[in-house]
Structures are given as structure tokens and as C-alpha cells.
Amino acid sequence: HSPMYFLLANFSLTDLCLSSTTVPRMLVNIQVHRKTITYAGCLSQIHFFLWFIGLDVFLLAVMAYDRLVAICYPLHYTLVMSSRRCFLLVGMALLLAQSYSLTHTVLLAQLSFCSDNIIPHFFCELLPLLKLSCSNTYANQCVLTYWGGALTILIPLLIIISYVRIVAAIVKVPSASGKWKAFSTCGSHLSAVCLFYVSAIGVYFVPSTADSASKNRMAAVMYAVVTPMLNPFIYSLRN
Numbered sequence: 147h148s149p150m151y152f153l154l155a156n157f158s159l160t161d162l163c164l165s166s167t168t169v170p171r172m173l174v175n176i177q178v179h180r181k182t183i184t185y186a187g188c189l190s191q192i193h194f195f196l197w198f199i200g201l202d203v204f205l206l207a208v209m210a211y212d213r214l215v216a217i218c219y220p221l222h223y224t225l226v227m228s229s230r231r232c233f234l235l236v237g238m239a240l241l242l243a244q245s246y247s248l249t250h251t252v253l254l255a256q257l258s259f260c261s262d263n264i265i266p267h268f269f270c271e272l273l274p275l276l277k278l279s280c281s282n283t284y285a286n287q288c289v290l291t292y293w294g295g296a297l298t299i300l301i302p303l304l305i306i307i308s309y310v311r312i313v314a315a316i317v318k319v320p321s322a323s324g325k326w327k328a329f330s331t332c333g334s335h336l337s338a339v340c341l342f343y344v345s346a347i348g349v350y351f352v353p354s355t356a357d358s359a360s361k362n363r364m365a366a367v368m369y370a371v372v373t374p375m376l377n378p379f380i381y382s383l384r385n
Contacts, residue, residue, distance in 0.1 A: 149227040161374035164198035168269040188270040193251040200243030210308040257281040345369035
């Protein structure tokens with residue numbers, strides 16, 4: 147019932163839901179050799195995928211805040227990270243992630259697709275769908291820029307600031323064992339953050355090349371399939 151494990155439970159559930167939006171469909175397609183999806187199914191898949199991806203990002207930020215309070219303000223930890231505060235932070239993360247997902251889904255539903263609707267991906271991913279549309283995608287691109295900036299620049303920046311303060315606090319610990327104990331509480335979270343963002347940067351920030359579609363698929367497999375699979379190992383082995 148401690149805040150760290152309450153947040154970890156929500157993070158694990160989010161990873162499970164994230165994998166469930168893409169992996170079962172992908173396995174069925176491989177088994178029956180069918181690579182089609184309905185328009186409604188595609189919109190549903192992208193809505194839930196973006197929702198759980200956004201929730202993953204916000205929960206990583208909340209978990210960084212939890213570690214910051216635990217290490218920098220240990221005497222105030224139980225007061226600051228009360229049950230009410232934890233529920234409030236997770237609730238805010240859910241609402242923000244839903245806003246992110248719903249905005250993209252509503253805008254995407256207004257686009258027209260009038261050419262060969264072949265998605266060069268193993269699930270309905272936002273960027274390939276926008277490239278397929280024959281409508282004006284200016285509004286979609288603006289929303290993608292603003293929300294993408296928040297999720298891939300602002301949130302990581304807040305996490306980095308948290309860890310700068312955490313490292314500054316750990317350096318002041320006199321004993322080596324105390325430093326190791328303080329750092330070990332953050333190692334799992336830092337590994338999960340790096341694993342998630344390195345693969346995401348490979349999709350959204352690396353310049354496009356001739357074989358960028360295949361590289362994007364590989365990066366998407368990393369953050370949509372491999373990362374949720376590895377996170378339980380990262381946290382369980384540490385515990």
C-alpha cells in the first residue's frame with residue numbers, strides 16, 4: 147500500500163493494456179495470414195493505443211516525482227504522497243491521456259482516405275495514417291506538434307530536473323552504502339524511462355530515409371511490445 151507500489155501497480159496495468167491493443171491482433175493476423183482491419187477497428191485501436199501510451203508517459207513523470215519526494219524530503223514523504231494525493235495524480239494522468247487520445251481520434255475521424263489504404267505498419271499508427279489521408283491534415287499536424295512536444299520534450303525535461311535534484315541529494319549522503327541504497331530505489335524507474343524514450347525518439351525524431359518505414363516499425367515494436375514486456379522484469383528483479 148505504499149505510494150511507490152501503488153504507482154507501480156497502475157504502471158503495470160497500463161503496460162498490460164497497451165500490449166493488448168496491438169499484440170493479440172498482430173498474432174491473429176500472422177496465424178490466419180490476413181492483414182486487414184475495418185475502419186472502425188482501426189480508429190478504436192489507435193484511440194486505445196494513444197490513451198495507454200499517453201498514460202505510460204504521465205505515470206513515468208508521477209513516479210519520478212514520487213522518487214524525488216522520497217529521497218529529497220524523506221521526513222515529509224508520507225505527508226506529501228498521501229493516498230489522496232496518489233489517487234489525484236493517477237486520476238489527472240488518466241484525464242490528460244484521455245484528452246490526448248480523444249483529440250487525435252476525433253480529428254482523425256474527420257479525414258478522408260481515398261487511395262489504396264495500405265498501412266506500412268503492424269497496427270494502426272498515427273503517422274502512417276496521416277500520410278495516407280487525401281484531406282488537409284494541418285489541424286492534425288498542429289495537435290501532433292503541441293501534444294508531441296508535451297509528451298516527448300516537456301515530460302522528459304521534468305523527469306530530468308527531478309533526477310538532477312535526486313543526484314544532488316544523493317551526492318550529499320556521507321556513506322557509500324547510503325548512496326547505493328538511495329540510487330537503487332531509482333534504478334528501475336530510470337531504466338524504464340530510458341527504454342521507452344530511446345525507442346520513441348527513434349520514431350519521431352530521427353530524420354526520414356528511404357527505409358524509414360521499416361525502421362519505424364522496428365522502433366514501434368520496441369516501445370509498444372518489447373518495453374511493456376521488459377518492464378516487469380526490470381522492476382521484479384530489482385525487488
